[in-house]
Amino acid sequence: MLRALGIGSVDELFxxxxxxVRVQGSLRLPPGxxxxxxxxxxxxxxxxxxxxxxxxxxxxxxxxxxxxxxAVHHITGRAEFYTSYTPYQPEVSQGNLQSFYEYQSMICTxxxxxVTNASMYDVGSAAAEAAxxxxxxxxxxxxxxxxxVHPEVRQVIKTYMDAPGVEVxxxxxxxxxxxxxxxxxxxxxxxxAGVIMQHPNFFGCLEPMSEAASLAHSQGALFIASVDPIxxxxxxxxxxxxxxxxxxxxxxxxxxxxxxxxxxGFLAAKQALLRRMPGxxxxxxxxxxxxxxxxxTLQAREQHIRRERATSNICSNHALNALAAAxxxxxMGPEGLRDVGDLCLQKAHYARELIxxxxxxxxxxxxxxxxxxAIHTPVPANEVVRYCAQKGVLAGVPLGRFFPGMENHLLxxxxxxxxxxxxxxxxxxxxxxxxHA
Amino acid sequence: xIPDDLRYSREHEWARVEGNxxxxxxxxxxxxxxxxVVFVELPDPGDEVKAGESMATVExxxxxxxxxxxxxxxxxxxxxxxxxxPEKVNDAPYTDGWMVVIExxxxxxxxxxxxxxxxxxxxxxxxx
Numbered sequence: 001m002l003r004a005l006g007i008g009s010v011d012e013l014f015x016x017x018x019x020x021v022r023v024q025g026s027l028r029l030p031p032g033x034x035x036x037x038x039x040x041x042x043x044x045x046x047x048x049x050x051x052x053x054x055x056x057x058x059x060x061x062x063x064x065x066x067x068x069x070x071a072v073h074h075i076t077g078r079a080e081f082y083t084s085y086t087p088y089q090p091e092v093s094q095g096n097l098q099s100f101y102e103y104q105s106m107i108c109t110x111x112x113x114x115v116t117n118a119s120m121y122d123v124g125s126a127a128a129e130a131a132x133x134x135x136x137x138x139x140x141x142x143x144x145x146x147x148x149v150h151p152e153v154r155q156v157i158k159t160y161m162d163a164p165g166v167e168v169x170x171x172x173x174x175x176x177x178x179x180x181x182x183x184x185x186x187x188x189x190x191x192x193a194g195v196i197m198q199h200p201n202f203f204g205c206l207e208p209m210s211e212a213a214s215l216a217h218s219q220g221a222l223f224i225a226s227v228d229p230i231x232x233x234x235x236x237x238x239x240x241x242x243x244x245x246x247x248x249x250x251x252x253x254x255x256x257x258x259x260x261x262x263x264x265g266f267l268a269a270k271q272a273l274l275r276r277m278p279g280x281x282x283x284x285x286x287x288x289x290x291x292x293x294x295x296x297t298l299q300a301r302e303q304h305i306r307r308e309r310a311t312s313n314i315c316s317n318h319a320l321n322a323l324a325a326a327x328x329x330x331x332m333g334p335e336g337l338r339d340v341g342d343l344c345l346q347k348a349h350y351a352r353e354l355i356x357x358x359x360x361x362x363x364x365x366x367x368x369x370x371x372x373x374a375i376h377t378p379v380p381a382n383e384v385v386r387y388c389a390q391k392g393v394l395a396g397v398p399l400g401r402f403f404p405g406m407e408n409h410l411l412x413x414x415x416x417x418x419x420x421x422x423x424x425x426x427x428x429x430x431x432x433x434x435x436h437a
Numbered sequence: 438x439i440p441d442d443l444r445y446s447r448e449h450e451w452a453r454v455e456g457n458x459x460x461x462x463x464x465x466x467x468x469x470x471x472x473x474v475v476f477v478e479l480p481d482p483g484d485e486v487k488a489g490e491s492m493a494t495v496e497x498x499x500x501x502x503x504x505x506x507x508x509x510x511x512x513x514x515x516x517x518x519x520x521x522x523p524e525k526v527n528d529a530p531y532t533d534g535w536m537v538v539i540e541x542x543x544x545x546x547x548x549x550x551x552x553x554x555x556x557x558x559x560x561x562x563x564x565x
Contacts, residue, residue: 309501
């Protein structure tokens with residue numbers, strides 16, 4: 001290479017860097033290691049992390065231990081998909097573009113909405129972008145968000161609304177669901193651009209989405225639903241209850257937990273909102289020879305065409321995770337998805353039934369739920385979690401971290417992966433904690 | 438093509454004056470520069486517009502452009518046909534491709550617009 005470049009040494013490549021800013025001497029690094037030594041070193045570090053392989057997990061709160069069929073990793077692990085970077089050019093990326101198109105089609109079918117983009121980073125940014133869409137469409141400057149929307153999603157929304165000066169009004173919860181009277185009140189007092197509710201909500205409870213949508217519409221506001229896609233196998237989809245925009249995280253659809261991400265945000269909307277949607281959109285078309293092909297479309301929304309008047313600065317997607325979701329949904333199909341939802345529902349209800357009969361434990365709420373529920377613990381939830389973790393069970397998420405005053409409440413998620421033995425093991429550990437209380 | 442009976446803005450809008458109302462669209466030169474129009478976003482009847490400010494947008498396959506109000510006033514009509522048939526802007530920019538009708542608040546602003554001859558010079562000089 002030096003010969004081809006016509007220079008004598010690698011140092012000559014840095015001739016333009018002033019001597020004053022160059023590092024003198026050498027960097028204080030330990031000696032290099034062989035591949036075998038590195039394997040041992042890194043393997044040892046990695047072993048300090050626990051995973052759902054070693055622990056029985058009842059963790060939820062937005063990230064769940066669902067089953068991932070082997071085919072998902074097999075396909076996403078193919079080098080053509082795994083190593084491609086921003087694969088949007090139609091000349092060389094038909095395979096990738098087709099996979100985004102299929103993903104988009106499936107999301108629309110799943111949510112009952114008309115259009116969607118090629119995915120976003122996560123539910124937080126998706127919800128925030130949906131709020132901005134509502135502001136742009138209605139010309140109003142207030143967003144109403146229920147307290148039962150995931151606290152971290154609410155935080156992201158607040159961050160996004162801060163710079164453009166959009167007011168965020170929070171509606172408290174009662175018995176684990178949105179306080180409808182306070183929601184009605186919030187809508188009556190202001191010109192609201194959009195209402196954001198989550199279903200199932202952060203506590204796992206089901207919300208009256210249809211009534212909330214009607215209420216929002218009656219006051220001229222858009223209705224934005226944040227949903228768990230794996231619940232749509234058995235719950236009504238947003239399109240059916242009148243949501244204008246549906247957002248959520250697709251982590252449940254074939255992505256492992258990975259310490260919090262990357263996951264998969266999605267944003268789907270009614271046809272009329274198509275041109276306000278942020279993100280990449282893939283469309284089907286024909287080439288000059290009449291053959292079917294896929295391209296990025298409606299790019300006039302995006303900043304490389306519209307600059308400061310673009311709908312958003314989002315110009316990428318979570319391609320590999322969107323592919324994982326597409327593979328998962330293809331494998332499961334509508335029936336498989338219904339089975340998963342049913343198993344989650346049955347197992348979660350079995351677990352709760354078992355637990356609320358343990359002395360010292362009660363259900364936190366009476367509202368109907370899907371795969372997650374909160375319980376009131378006889379000692380602080382943190383202690384319960386600590387005790388169970390020592391015995392190889394991740395009992396759930398203590399709610400005191402998100403809601404001051406709820407230190408004795410534990411959020412428990414039960415997915416299709418949890419066996420009867422797992423659930424009974426949890427119950428017996430909880431009983432042990434209760435007995436020592 | 439530059440009809441003689443219209444007034445023109447430097448931003449390539451045309452204006453047909455009828456009493457106190459002005460029908461507005463974009464010129465043949467503009468539609469040619471834009472390419473195939475795929476979407477037109479129009480204001481709502483009742484909206485107030487100000488001379489020189491953007492009142493609509495035209496989207497072609499390669500760009501998005503503002504349509505500026507040549508005069509100030511209130512929007513009294515918009516061409517809804519363009520929602521489903523935006524290509525009319527290309528095919529018939531001065532007739533079926535009309536965009537907005539404005540009820541003028543200050544008819545003197547018409548004096549700031551070019552006549553056909555003036556617009557012809559602008560286009561021949563490159564359009565800017």
